[in-house]
Amino acid sequence: xxxxxxxxxxxxxxxxxxxxxxxxxxxxxxxxxxxxxxxxxxxxxxxxxxxxxxxxxxxxxxxxxxxxxxxxxxxxxxxxxxxxxxxxxxxxxxxxxxxxxxxxxxxxxxxxxxxxxxxxxxxxxxxxxxxxxxxxxxxxxxxxxxxxxxxxxxxxxxxxxxxxxxxxxxxxxxxxxxxxxxxxxxxxxxxxxxxxxxxxxxxxxxxxxxxxxxxxxxxxxxxxxxxxxxxxxxxxxxxxxxxxxxxxxxxxxxxxxxxxxxxxxxxxxxxxxxxxxxxxxxxxxxxxxxxxxxxxxxxxxxxxxxxxxxxxxxxxxxxxxxxxxxxxxxxxxxxxxxxxxxxxxxxxxxxxxxxxxxxxxxxxxxxxxxxxxxxxxxxxxxxxxxxxxxxxxxxxxxxxxxxxxxxxxxxxxxxxxxxxxxxxxxxxxxxxxxxxxxxx
Numbered sequence: 001x002x003x004x005x006x007x008x009x010x011x012x013x014x015x016x017x018x019x020x021x022x023x024x025x026x027x028x029x030x031x032x033x034x035x036x037x038x039x040x041x042x043x044x045x046x047x048x049x050x051x052x053x054x055x056x057x058x059x060x061x062x063x064x065x066x067x068x069x070x071x072x073x074x075x076x077x078x079x080x081x082x083x084x085x086x087x088x089x090x091x092x093x094x095x096x097x098x099x100x101x102x103x104x105x106x107x108x109x110x111x112x113x114x115x116x117x118x119x120x121x122x123x124x125x126x127x128x129x130x131x132x133x134x135x136x137x138x139x140x141x142x143x144x145x146x147x148x149x150x151x152x153x154x155x156x157x158x159x160x161x162x163x164x165x166x167x168x169x170x171x172x173x174x175x176x177x178x179x180x181x182x183x184x185x186x187x188x189x190x191x192x193x194x195x196x197x198x199x200x201x202x203x204x205x206x207x208x209x210x211x212x213x214x215x216x217x218x219x220x221x222x223x224x225x226x227x228x229x230x231x232x233x234x235x236x237x238x239x240x241x242x243x244x245x246x247x248x249x250x251x252x253x254x255x256x257x258x259x260x261x262x263x264x265x266x267x268x269x270x271x272x273x274x275x276x277x278x279x280x281x282x283x284x285x286x287x288x289x290x291x292x293x294x295x296x297x298x299x300x301x302x303x304x305x306x307x308x309x310x311x312x313x314x315x316x317x318x319x320x321x322x323x324x325x326x327x328x329x330x331x332x333x334x335x336x337x338x339x340x341x342x343x344x345x346x347x348x349x350x351x352x353x354x355x356x357x358x359x360x361x362x363x364x365x366x367x368x369x370x371x372x373x374x375x376x377x378x379x380x381x382x383x384x385x386x387x388x389x390x391x392x393x394x395x396x397x398x399x400x401x402x403x404x405x406x407x408x409x410x411x412x413x414x415x416x417x418x419x420x421x422x423x424x425x426x427x428x429x430x431x432x433x434x435x436x437x438x439x440x
Contacts, residue, residue: 002326004091006227007239008099008107008183013168013176013218022098031106034184035073038113041178043166044069047116049429051123051364052257063256065116071256073112075307076248080108082315083244087322104241110180111187111245118163120426121433122368123361129372130157130422138377142384142418150415152195153212154422160190161212162426168218171407186226187245189219192236203331204246205238214419230328237328247314247334254335255306258347259299261355269295272302275347279340280305313338371437372425378440380421386410387417398440 010019010030024030038044047065063071084104088095120126133139134155143151153161167185168177180188191210211219223229223236230237258275261267277284283305292298317337324330338344355361379402382395387410391399402408406424411417428436 001323002227002237002240002328004087004094005097006225007186007241008094008103009181009186009225011182011225012179014179020097021103024098029103029106030181031103031110031184034110034178034180035106035113037178037180038110038117038167041117043117043427044113046427046429049431050116050119050121051368051430052253063260065119068252068256069113069116072115072245072248072252073109075251075311076112076245077105077109078311079105079244079248079314079318080241081105082311083108083241083318086315086319107181107183107187108241108244108248110184111241112248114163114167114188115190115245115249116159116163118161118166118426119159120157120162120372121428121430122364122372125365125368126372126426127157127159129369130376130425131155132369133373133376133380134418137373139380139418142414146415146418147213149194149196149213153214153415154418156195156209157422157426158191158195158209159426160208160210161195161215162423164189164211164219165215165423166427168215182222182225183239183241185222186228186239187241189222189239190242190246192219192223192228192238201331204333212419214416240322240325243318243325243330243334244314247318250333250335251307251310251314254344254347254351255303257351257355259303261351262299263296266358267350267354269298271350272299275343275350276302276306279309279343283309310335310338310340313340368430368433371433374437374440375425375428375433376421379424380418383408383417383421384414387414401436401440 008021010021010024012019012030019030044066047069048067050065052063052065052068081101081104084099084101087104088099088101120130122129131154134142134151134157139154142154146154164185166177167180167188170176189210191205191208193206193209194211194213194216195209219236220229226239228236228239258267258272262269262272280302284302289298289301292301314334317334318325321330321337335341335344378398382391382398382402385391385395386399399408402424406420406427409420411420425433
């Protein structure tokens with residue numbers, strides 16, 4: 001069973017001495033520094049020009065990856081604090097060591113803030129386009145020169161693994177990347193496994209993978225420091241607070257996409273009443289609701305009540321199942337156990353029909369797929385030719401173009417060269433990807 005003393009490790013990359021909670025500067029607490037470092041990073045700021053689901057609207061506000069991440073962090077902070085209060089009440093030794101319920105909120109909020117930091121432009125079609133390039137496109141030619149694990153990292157490119165890569169990436173003068181605490185990094189890792197073996201289990205932690213082969217040693221160091229490694233099964237268990245990050249994300253995209261759809265007129269407001277009222281009926285102030293004049297005001301009010309109800313429900317589920325979670329045997333996301341499960345499924349169903357399959361979203365995904373495929377084709381060719389010592393004049397021009405946008409480093413292996421290409425393309429914003437595509 002995992003224990004909280006290990007799970008709350010303040011260790012950072014490069015530390016030579018153990019960090020003690022009681023000796024932390026309360027005005028510059030390590031877990032809160034994590035939040036600051038993420039929010040001031042270039043990779044986080046780039047999320048302002050990355051599509052969440054709905055393409056940017058010229059007539060109305062819709063959520064980007066940035067606004068979504070900020071909202072998830074707010075919800076995650078509340079979940080973390082409530083969970084921390086419960087844990088400290090049951091683990092008095094943590095109180096003696098100086099831990100506060102706000103520590104848990106800071107860890108979860110920091111991981112939430114970074115949860116989409118590795119996602120490519122153009123939504124989930126970006127990940128699919130990178131994978132397609134290696135499975136079925138020109139990138140397939142490299143398959144026999146890579147190990148199965150290396151090729152799978154590329155053919156099933158995963159934004160979560162890229163997120164860990166970004167947060168911990170070494171560069172000259174910047175060893176260890178953002179140097180976040182291991183507690184925050186462990187909480188960030190939703191899927192504590194490599195791309196192979198696939199492990200087609202029913203456990204939510206096996207749904208995807210969480211680190212590239214390049215980052216395997218660092219992942220193992222983090223996992224063992226936090227006590228996530230199970231020496232009986234030789235597998236890594238999920239950090240308990242990761243369930244709260246996942247819940248905050250699930251909760252936000254369920255309601256926020258739905259709200260955007262209603263505000264844009266893609267979904268009739270009557271659906272909002274039909275699906276949300278059963279969830280918020282015990283909290284709604286009918287007089288206040290009827291006084292609201294616009295659809296946005298009414299939906300904003302219902303959304304706040306929805307989030308409040310789901311936060312309370314989620315903490316009940318987390319607290320009740322905490323022993324099973326600490327054993328690594330809780331197999332579902334918290335929202336799957338919600339007493340509002342049927343209502344949430346109804347909301348997601350109407351969002352799927354009216355938003356995710358809308359012509360506007362499909363058009364964005366098709367455009368993004370074509371652009372990313374084109375960029376991968378051009379830049380992978382240039383980087384691989386340079387790696388092999390046979391760059392053409394055009395390749396050299398592309399490399400000059402590449403370098404100001406990404407610190408180009410000639411790699412020692414073909415795998416690292418191709419991974420660098422993928423990570424570069426994934427780092428681009430929607431607008432920058434379109435601009436580069438048009439230029440080349």
